[in-house]
Amino acid sequence: MWTQTDSTSDNESDIVAEDIDLDSQVPRPVTSNVVSESESDNRSENDSDYSFTSEDNMPLVRQFIDDGYMQILVTETYKYATQTNVPVWKPTTIDEMYVSVAVILLQSIVNKPTYQMYWTKRAKLATSIFREVLPFKRFVNLKKNLHFSDNATNNAESHPQPKLNKVWPIESYLSAKFRNSCVPERDVTIDESLLLYKGQQGWIQYLLLKRARFGIKTFMLCESQTGYVLSLIIYVGKGTTFEEEYKDLPMLSQTVMTLMQPLLNMGYCLTLDNYYSSPQLADFLLTKSTDMYGTVRPTRKEMSPSFRTKKLKKGEVAAFQ
Known part of the structure; x- marks a missing residue:
């Protein structure tokens, strides 16, 4: 639906x-x-109620x-x-x-x-x-x-992510740690995070609705209940790499499928907002035994024509199946 x-x-x-x-x-x-823009939402409004102990x-x-x-x-x-x-x-x-x-x-x-x-x-x-x-x-x-990396052995032509060569060993190491340290619950979600950065980089993003506004954008797959980061993709513009088998999909769908790759065909349920979701992506995920739900933009391909002209007031919902 x-x-x-x-x-x-x-x-x-x-x-x-x-x-x-x-x-x-x-x-x-x-x-x-x-x-990072994605700070913990579990802290008390009163900072004195939040304690950090080395033993714990x-x-x-x-x-x-x-x-x-x-x-x-x-x-x-x-x-x-x-x-x-x-x-x-x-x-x-x-x-x-x-x-x-x-x-x-x-x-x-x-x-x-x-x-x-x-x-x-x-x-x-x-x-x-x-x-x-x-x-x-x-x-x-x-x-x-x-x-974090060896300048002498860096080769832009053979490197999996040339724009991230300076931090690639650390990024790869931590990404593997994230994946192997937690077995997520059924419900997972994908969203963006913005790391504040105002230096000279060609892929700096400006997102008005984010707390940092200027910075490096990261796509993150998280467990819905705890917010635990399972995997991530650092967005570097045109040079961002995704799984080769999804190259025929739109860029955002490639992002979703690359992040979800380790969890496909395992019965997970993915929640997306209307920035990512589309009927095409939902159908593709179903072929991988993965459910998806969330809001969708009426202008996406394969949407019902009636959705393109329907005017909704705040709080109203329209659906089709």
């Missing part, structure tokens, strides 16, 4: 002994404490950010540092990489205008944990050389 509503889509070394010289400050990038959450974090993930960072950072002949470079370790990533995450919670201020010893400005876990100069050196 097809349903039309008037709703619209959302597509839219050594610890520094002296005080840091605050007169020679290194500005923090504006994206240092950026978060660290096993979950380590399910994804594990030693294998950190080994990629350690290996590729070492390669980049040797390729660029960084002076006085000391190879890093998995444990040190954990600490440096933790420092970056903590900096998004403890906000200061410059990096140096995190390591200052001035009583009114000091946050001692940063000096205790990692020296300032070592942190700067690690962050400057942090890398």
Whole structure:
């Protein structure tokens, strides 16, 4: 059954002994404490009611950010540092990489205008944990050389996603983790998320109805009940790659089928908004033993002609079978 509503889509070394010289400050990038548009909806309206304890959450974090993930960072950072002949470079370790990533995450919670201020010893400005876990100069050196892929072996012609070559090992690793760490319930959904980004990239999207407005768009397949991300596709414009067997379908249908590929022929039920849905897609999913429901735009192909002229008021619904 097809349903039309008037709703619209959302597509839219050594610890520094002296005080840091605050007169020679290194500005923090504006994206240092950026978060995804898809924030948790389960938090209480009162922030004091939301608690984060390491005992409860660290096993979950380590399910994804594990030693294998950190080994990629350690290996590729070492390669980049040797390729660029960084002076006085000391190879890093998995444990040190954990600490440096933790420092970056903590900096998004403890906000200061410059990096140096995190390591200052001035009583009114000091946050001692940063000096205790990692020296300032070592942190700067690690962050400057942090890398996720090998520049020497990158080949745009053979790479599965050339525009994402800088982050591809990490994206592939996490995507596999997402798929293998959870068996979803029957109901799943697909929607877009926008990661705030205002740098120079050819595929930056502007979506008025999203919280970030400007950023990198990601198509995500999620479990409906929990919001758990099962798989994702980073949209890079014309170069976005989908499963080859769906190349004859429209782009949005290719997106849906590529995301749903691991769940096809297993009896799942997919919910879509009118940005993705169409009779053609619904029929194709049925051949894969997958149900689909949601709203649909009256101008989609194979829609009943009466839907094109039907005027609905707010809250009204029209359907045909």
